[in-house]
Amino acid sequence: MAEIDPFSEGPLFPLLAVGMCFVGCLLGVLSLKRARRGPTVLARVRWVVLGALALGGTGAWATHFVAMLGFAVAGTPIRYDGPLMLLSVGVAVVASGLGLALLAGGGRTLLGVRATLAGTVVGLGVAGTHYGSMAALHLHAVLTVDRAMLGAAVVVAVSGSVIALWTSVAQQGRMFVTIAALCQAAAVCGMHYLLIAGTSAELTEATGPLPGGVSSDLGEPLLLGLSVVTVVALILVVTAPDAREEQEERRVLARLAERSGGDPWTEALGPGTGSSRPSSHGGRAAAEDDR
Template identity: 40%
Template sequence: MGHIDHFSAGWVTPVLSFVMACVGFALGLCCTVRALEAEGASKRNWLTLASFAIGSGIWTMHLVALMGFGVRGTSIRYDVPMTVLSLVMAIAAVGAGVFTAGYGRSRIRAVAFGGLGTGLGVAAMHYTGMAALNLHGEIGYDPSLVIASVVIAVVAATAALALTLVVRGGVLAAVAALVMGLAVSGMHYTAMYAVTIDLTPSTARLAGATATEFLFPLAVLLGSFLFLTSAYVALSPTGKRAESSFADELLREVELSTA
């Protein structure tokens, strides 16, 4: 059994990964608020940008956290196509959830189904990313922790969609981003603690790229995208219907369903 170190680079990777998750969600929150104020192509474009922001933020969090993952007795390489596929899955899953919530007629059902689909997609993204790891041994999982990580992903995604459509004001938005950053980080490390490694000592060369060759440049690229997009959103004009409240509509639906 290989000794696993989740923090081989110290506290830099968990802190930085948490920051990236918060930035991605905060940006997605801003984009979705703009989408709710818009119509037609503008609404679609804001929702698309929200999908990319949240999806790439979550995936960058996963990527940065993986830089601190090490196994004593073996080096680690990353399958590039499989890792990129996990990024596509993250953006697609979040996009499905955001568009479901943004266009759904029943807001409660939209958030519930959108959160379920997004959470399952984020979990699939994580485990696809883990399948991209090449090392001298076999990766196994503790089933109970895997289930726990999926549940956390679904709950976090549902809460994220609800907060994205309900939260108003800069302070509440910041708090929402911090909470979701903690939730996504909790999902990631729960899933990582589910990992077991059965080592097969070997001197054979592993296929794939090292973290320095691939993960670090990609994380920098996505991080730059998030910060540049944040600047664009901050400088773009707000819509005219800022006072339209999803929260009011949600309360009406709850009252009707309990009447």
């Protein structure tokens, strides 16, 4: 058996991975909050897509990739399969998008059931991302994973995701947003390092160059792109009006309507804009989700 060292470069990459994981998970939770109070289907879809990129791209895949930069197997170099890396990114983003979409609408109807289903989808997506990324490794060794550790890692990923998503939609306030992001980050990081701890490597007799490229060939450009998406998501989340601001805007428009006897959106924005008035459902969603 060859020695596996997940911290071959010291604590830098693990700490960076944990930090990226928390930021991605936090943005995913906040995007879900915004999606749930979106006044239109299109607005909810935009926030779900942004949340999927943040949660699946940065929170799951980028975390795994950065952590793997410190991964080493004694006696063999490591190369990466580009198509499989792209596939692992897609798995993470699609699974996260499906999970967030399950909770983006519907208010509190069957909230516990939907949160459980959404968390299961996200957790399995996180596990699938890790599996795809590990399958993308080329090295002069055969990697095997202990089944008990694999089962424990999947349980951690799914249960942590369920708790995180339920907390993000069932509870109110910044403290619970932070708790939800921490739970999701713990699910991702816990699953990753449990699987690494349960992985063993046996060197093969093969020699010569390995197929694939080094991390800088594809992984680092992907990581740069996800970093840009994360910054954009952060800007959008920070600059988006919170629930109190939206409620205050609705109160102002209601007072305008009382005084004018007409459509408050027409009074405030001019003719031809009345059809863009937010629905009462959007008001109720904003009242439910205190940001």
